Amino acid sequence: MSESQSDGAGLTERLDRLRVEPGNLGVSILDLVAVGVFFLFFLMLVAVGVLSLNYGMYLLGLAGMYGFMIVGLNIQWGYAGLINFSVIAFWGIGAYAAALLTSPGSPHDLLLSPVIALVVAIVAAAIVAVLIGIPTLRLRADYLAIASLGFAEVIRLLFLNEREWTAGSRGISGAPELFEWLPVEPAVRLLSTTASVGTARNTVVILGLLFIGYVLVRRIHRSPWGRVIRTIRADEDLAKALGKNTYMMKMQAFVIGCVLMAVAGWFYMYAFEYLDPGELEPLQTFYVWVALILGGTGSDRGSIVGAVTIVAILEGTRFLNEIDLVVALFEAIPGIALNVSAVRLLLVGLLIILVIRFRPQGILPPKEELIWPGAAPDDSRSQERQATREQRGVDE
Amino acid sequence: MSEATGESRSEPAHVGDDEELTATRGTADVNEIPLRVRNLRKTFGGITAVDNAGFEVERGTMTGLIGPNGAGKSTTFNCITGVHTPDSGVVEFNGTDITGLEPYEVANRGLVRTFQIARELSEMTVLENMLVAPKNQRGEKLWRSVLAREDVNQQEYELVERAWETLDFFDIDHLAEEYAGNLSGGQRKLLELARALLTDPDMLLLDEPFAGVNPTLEERLLEHIHDLRDQGYTFLIVEHDMDLIMQNCSKVIVMHQGNILTEGTPDQVRNNEQVIEAYLGGEV
Ligand SMILES: Nc1ncnc2c1ncn2[C@@H]1O[C@H](COP(=O)(O)OP(=O)(O)O)[C@@H](O)[C@H]1O
Ligand SMILES: [Mg+2]
Numbered sequence: 001m002s003e004s005q006s007d008g009a010g011l012t013e014r015l016d017r018l019r020v021e022p023g024n025l026g027v028s029i030l031d032l033v034a035v036g037v038f039f040l041f042f043l044m045l046v047a048v049g050v051l052s053l054n055y056g057m058y059l060l061g062l063a064g065m066y067g068f069m070i071v072g073l074n075i076q077w078g079y080a081g082l083i084n085f086s087v088i089a090f091w092g093i094g095a096y097a098a099a100l101l102t103s104p105g106s107p108h109d110l111l112l113s114p115v116i117a118l119v120v121a122i123v124a125a126a127i128v129a130v131l132i133g134i135p136t137l138r139l140r141a142d143y144l145a146i147a148s149l150g151f152a153e154v155i156r157l158l159f160l161n162e163r164e165w166t167a168g169s170r171g172i173s174g175a176p177e178l179f180e181w182l183p184v185e186p187a188v189r190l191l192s193t194t195a196s197v198g199t200a201r202n203t204v205v206i207l208g209l210l211f212i213g214y215v216l217v218r219r220i221h222r223s224p225w226g227r228v229i230r231t232i233r234a235d236e237d238l239a240k241a242l243g244k245n246t247y248m249m250k251m252q253a254f255v256i257g258c259v260l261m262a263v264a265g266w267f268y269m270y271a272f273e274y275l276d277p278g279e280l281e282p283l284q285t286f287y288v289w290v291a292l293i294l295g296g297t298g299s300d301r302g303s304i305v306g307a308v309t310i311v312a313i314l315e316g317t318r319f320l321n322e323i324d325l326v327v328a329l330f331e332a333i334p335g336i337a338l339n340v341s342a343v344r345l346l347l348v349g350l351l352i353i354l355v356i357r358f359r360p361q362g363i364l365p366p367k368e369e370l371i372w373p374g375a376a377p378d379d380s381r382s383q384e385r386q387a388t389r390e391q392r393g394v395d396e
Numbered sequence: 397m398s399e400a401t402g403e404s405r406s407e408p409a410h411v412g413d414d415e416e417l418t419a420t421r422g423t424a425d426v427n428e429i430p431l432r433v434r435n436l437r438k439t440f441g442g443i444t445a446v447d448n449a450g451f452e453v454e455r456g457t458m459t460g461l462i463g464p465n466g467a468g469k470s471t472t473f474n475c476i477t478g479v480h481t482p483d484s485g486v487v488e489f490n491g492t493d494i495t496g497l498e499p500y501e502v503a504n505r506g507l508v509r510t511f512q513i514a515r516e517l518s519e520m521t522v523l524e525n526m527l528v529a530p531k532n533q534r535g536e537k538l539w540r541s542v543l544a545r546e547d548v549n550q551q552e553y554e555l556v557e558r559a560w561e562t563l564d565f566f567d568i569d570h571l572a573e574e575y576a577g578n579l580s581g582g583q584r585k586l587l588e589l590a591r592a593l594l595t596d597p598d599m600l601l602l603d604e605p606f607a608g609v610n611p612t613l614e615e616r617l618l619e620h621i622h623d624l625r626d627q628g629y630t631f632l633i634v635e636h637d638m639d640l641i642m643q644n645c646s647k648v649i650v651m652h653q654g655n656i657l658t659e660g661t662p663d664q665v666r667n668n669e670q671v672i673e674a675y676l677g678g679e680v
Contacts, residue, residue, distance in 0.1 A: 216542055223541030223548065224533045231517055231528050238515045241477070242595055243503035243531045252538060 026218025031301060038308070053195045057203045059311055061271050064206035065264045067307035069288045070295065071210075071217055072260030077289075078298035078366075079221060080253035081233035082137075083145035086152035088284040090125050090258040092277075094265030096159060097121035099172040099275045107167050114178055118266050125262035129255040137250045144254075152282060160277040171276030178205050178270040199271075206267050213260060218300055220256075229253055230298075287314065290348055294355055296362025305363050313351070317344040430455050430599050430630055431476070431507070436485035438471050445471040446482070447654035453599070453647075458621065458631045460641030463651035464674060469634045470512075472651070473603055477509045478502040490598065504531055506598035512607055514584035518577025522568065522587060525576050526559035527552075529594035559594060566590045566620060582613040589620065599630040606640060618644060638675065642666060650674070 042060070045051045051059070069087055076082040100106045101117040132151055136144040159166045166172075177198060188200040220226055231239045232246050239246050269275055287310055295306025320326050320340055330338040355362065431453040438446040446468040453459045463469050474480040476487050478499040487495045489507050503509075517525050533555070535541045535548035563569040566586045571579065576587060585605065592600055605621075606614050622644070625631060635641050641648055642662040650657040650665055652674040658665060665671055 219542050219545070220538055223538075224527070224535030224552070225538055225541050227520075227524060227528055228536055230520070234517050234519060235515050237479075237499075238511070238517070239528075240499040241503055241509050241511070242529050242591070243500050243508070244528075244536075245498075245500050249536075 025215050026222065026300075027215065053192045054199055057195070057199045058271070059315055061199070061203040061206050061267075062315070063307045063311040064203070064210045065267050065271070066288065066291060066310055067210045067304055068206075068213065068260045068264035068267070070291050070303040070306050070310075071213065071300065072257040072264070073288055073292050074257075074298065074300065074303045075217065075221075075253050075260070076257035078292065078303075079226065079229045079233060080250050081141060081236075082250060082254055082257075083141050084148050084254070084257065085145055085282075085285055086132075086148035086155070087261055087288045088280050088282065089148075089152040089155035090129070090261035091265035091268070091284070092155055092159060092280045093125050093128060094121035094262030095268050095275050095279070096166065096265070097124060097262070098175070098266045098269035100166070102176055103172050103269065103273075103275075104174040104176075105167070105172045107164065107172075111176070114176060114266075114270065118263070121262045121266045122259050125258045126255050129258035130251065133251045133254050137254065138247055152280070152285065156277055156280040159280065166277070169276055169278070171274060171278075173274040175270050175273040178202055178267075202267070202271050206271075209263065209267075213263070214300065214304070217256075221300060225249070225252075287348075290352060292362075294351060294362060296364040296366065299362065299364050299366035302362050302364035302366070309363070313347060314344065317347060428455055429453065430490050431632065432486075432488040433472070433476065434486045434488075436472065436475055436487070437483045438468075438475055438480055439483055444654050446475065449485075449651065449654065449656050451649050451656055451659055453630060453632050455630050456625065456628055457647060458625050458633060458645045460645035460648045461632060461634045461651065462636060462638055462641050462648060463657070465636065466653075467651040468654040469636075469651055470603065473509070473601060473634055476502075477507065477601060503595060503597075506596070507601065508592050508595050508597035508599075509601040510588050510592050510603060510605060512604040514581070514588040516576035516579060516584045516587055518575065520576055521573050522563065522576050522579070523556070523559055523572040525587060526563065526572075526591055526594055527555055529591045530555050530558070531595055555594075562590050562593055567616075582609060585609055585613065585617060586620075589617070593624070597629070599632065600624075602631060602633045604634055604636070606635060606637060614640075 042051075042056060046053050046056050069091060072090075073084060073087055076084045097120045098114065098117045100108055101110050101112045101120060102114050104111065132144075132147060136147045160168055162168070163170075178201060180201075182201050182204060184201045184204050185197050188195050188197055228239060228244050229249055231242075231244070232249060236246050268279075291306035291310035292303060293306075294309050295304070296302025317340055320343055321338055327338060330336060359365075429452050433452075434450045436446050436449040437444070449468070449472055461469050461472070471480065475482040475485075478494075478497050478501065481496045485495070486493060489502070489505055492505075494502055494505060494507070497505075517528070520528075533548075534544070534551050540548055560569060560572065563572055566589070568583055568586050568590065571583060576584070579587065589600075589602075589605070602621075605617060609617065621631060621633075633641065633645065642665070645662065647659065648662055648665045649659040650668075650671050652670075657670050657674055658668050660668075
C-alpha cells in the first residue's frame with residue numbers, strides 16, 4: 001500500500017466512506033445525499049416560481065414512470081445483454097390492464113380496484129415475456145431484438161384494431177383515485193393550498209414503488225445471480241462452461257424487466273387518466289433506450305439519472321418556443337420554422353453524440369458497487385490476508 | 397489379486413500384467429475410466445470433422461490429445477462438452493451417457509473445460525471471476541438473494557475463503573482485487589485454470605492451455621497441473637506441441653483427419669510409423 005496519496009485520492013477515500021450502506025438497502029449515504037439535494041433543488045424551483053407545484057409533481061411522477069421502464073431495460077440490456085425493442089409494448093400491457101379493468105371509460109365496465117389491475121398487469125407481462133423468451137433466448141441476442149421489434153408492432157395494432165375489447169383509437173378515459181387511503185393531503189396542504197392532492201398521491205405512489213423496486217433490484221444485481229447474469233452478458237459460452245443454465249437466467253432477467261415496464265404503464269393510466277394506442281409508438285421505446293445509455297448502461301443509479309434526464313429533455317423542450325433566444329435563433333435562419341418535436345429529437349441526438357464522445361459509459365457507469373457485501377474486499381479477513389501476504393513477502 | 401494394488405494405483409500407464417486389466421473391467425471400470433468416447437462422428441455440411449473416433453481416459457492421469465491442425469481435436473472436444481451435438485456416437489462420463497447434453501449440464505456433472513483463448517471477465521475483479529465458478533450457489537436463486545440474505549452471505553464467505561485458497565495455490569492471490577482486464581496473458585491463463593477448479597470438477601478438459609504462453613509460465617502451469625493430477629484430478633489436454641505432450645502425459649491419443657490414428661504411451665506413439673508420417677507428411 002502506498003503511503004503517499006495525493007489530495008485527489010484523499011477525496012475518493014472520503015467519498016468511499018460515504019458509500020457505506022445503511023440497512024442493507026443497496027443505497028449508499030452518498031445516494032441519499034444526492035436524492036436530498038435533488039429534492040431541495042426541486043423545491044427551490046417551485047419556491048422561485050419556475051415550476052408550479054402541480055406541474056413539478058407531475059414531472060416527478062413522470063420521472064418515476066420512466067424510472068421503472070429504464071430500470072427494467074437495464075436489467076435486460078445492462079445486466080444480461082438482452083436487446084428488447086418492445087419496451088413500450090410491455091408498458092402498454094400494463095397501461096391497458098389498468099384502463100380496461102379499472103377505468104369508468106372501459107368498454108367492459110368492470111371498475112375493479114387498481115391493485116387487481118396491478119396484479120393482472122404483472123402476471124400478463126410475465127406470461128407474454130415467457131412466450132417471447134422461449135423461442136428467442138436460446139438463440140443469439142439479435143433474434144430477441146428482431147422478435148421484440150415485431151412484437152411491439154403486433155401489440156400496437158392489436159390494441160388499435162380490437163375495438164370491442166380495447167375501444168380502439170377512441171381511447172379510454174377516466175381512472176379511479178390511486179390508493180386513496182394514503183394520507184398525503186396534510187403534507188400537501190402544508191406546501192400549498194391549491195396543489196392537487198391526486199397528483200401528489202400519484203407521485204408518492206410511483207416514487208415509493210420505485211424505491212422499493214430499486215432496493216430489490218439492487219439486491220439481485222449484486223447477488224451471485226447478478227454475478228452470473230453479468231457473466232452471461234460478457235461471455236455466455238463461459239457461463240455455460242462453468243455450469244450455469246444461461247437460458248433460465250436470461251429468461252428471469254427478461255421477465256423481471258418486462259414486469260417493471262408493465263408497472264410503469266399501469267401507473268400511467270392513473271396519472272393521465274386517458275389512454276389510446278397512439279401512446280404505443282416505437283419512439284417511446286427509443287427514448288427509454290436513450291435514457292439508459294445516457295444514464296449509464298448496467299448502472300442502477302445511472303438508470304435513475306437517465307430517467308430524470310429524459311424527462312428534463314422531453315418536457316423541457318416543450319417550452320422552447322417561450323425562450324426568446326431560441327425563437328430569435330430560428331427566425332434568423334430563413335426557411336426553417338421552430339418545430340418543437342423536431343428540435344427535441346435533434347437535442348436527443350446531440351446529447352447521445354456528446355455522451356458517447358466524452359463519457360461513453362454514460363453519466364454514472366457501474367463499477368465496484370456491484371460486489372455482494374459478503375464478498376467486498378474491505379472486510380477484516382481481507383486485511384488479515386494482506387498482512388500474511390506482506391509477511392510472506394518479507395520472508396522471501 | 398492377492399496384492400491390493402489394483403484399486404489405489406495412480407499411475408496406470410505401465411500396462412504390464414493382463415490379469416489386472418481383466419480384473420478392473422466390470423464394476424470397477426467406471427471408477428477407473430471417467431471418460432469414454434465411442435464411435436464419435438461429426439460432420440459440418442460436406443466436411444467430416446470427426447469420423448468414428450473412440451478413446452478412453454483413465455482417472456488420475458494426464459492424457460494428451462494431439463494431431464495436426466484440422467485433425468478434429470477441437471470438434472471432438474466440443475462434442476464431449478456439449479457445444480456440438482455429435483451426428484452419432486456415445487460420450488460416457490462417470491458411467492452415464494452424456495451425449496447431447498447442454499454444455500452447462502456437462503459442466504455440472506464434473507466435466508469442465510477451459511478455453512484456448514483465456515476468457516477472463518475483464519469488468520470483474522479476479523476474486524469475482526473466481527466466485528462465478530462454484531456451482532449450485534444459494535444466491536443464484538433469485539428469491540434467496542432478495543429474502544434469505546443471511547444464507548447467501550454465509551455461503552458467500554465460505555466461497556470467498558475457497559477462492560482465496562485457490563488463488564493462493566496458483567500464486568495469484570496478490571491480484572485478487574485487480575480487475576481481470578488488467579492481467580497479463582499468463583496471469584489470465586492461471587486465472588482460467590483456477591476458476592475452472594472452483595467448479596469442483598472431476599475431470600478437466602484443457603484446450604491448448606500452453607498456446608501463446610512463455611516458457612517460464614509454461615513450466616509453472618505444468619507444475620500446477622501435475623500437482624492437481626497427484627491430488628486425483630483427471631486431465632485431457634488438447635495440444636499441438638507434440639514434445640510437450642510426450643514429456644508430460646502418461647497416455648497420448650493421436651488424431652488425424654477425424655480419426656484416431658493411434659493411442660498409447662509416449663514411447664509407443666513416438667515410434668509409430670503412421671504418426672511420423674501424419675506429422676511429417678501432413679503438416680509441420
Ligand atoms: N463449425 C464448423 N463449421 C464447419 N467446419 C468446421 C467447423 N469446425 C471445424 N470444422 C472443420 O472440421 C475440421 C476439424 O477441425 P477442428 O476440430 O477445429 O480441428 P483441430 O482442432 O484438430 O485443429 C476442419 O477441417 C475444420 O475446417
Ligand atoms: Mg483446434
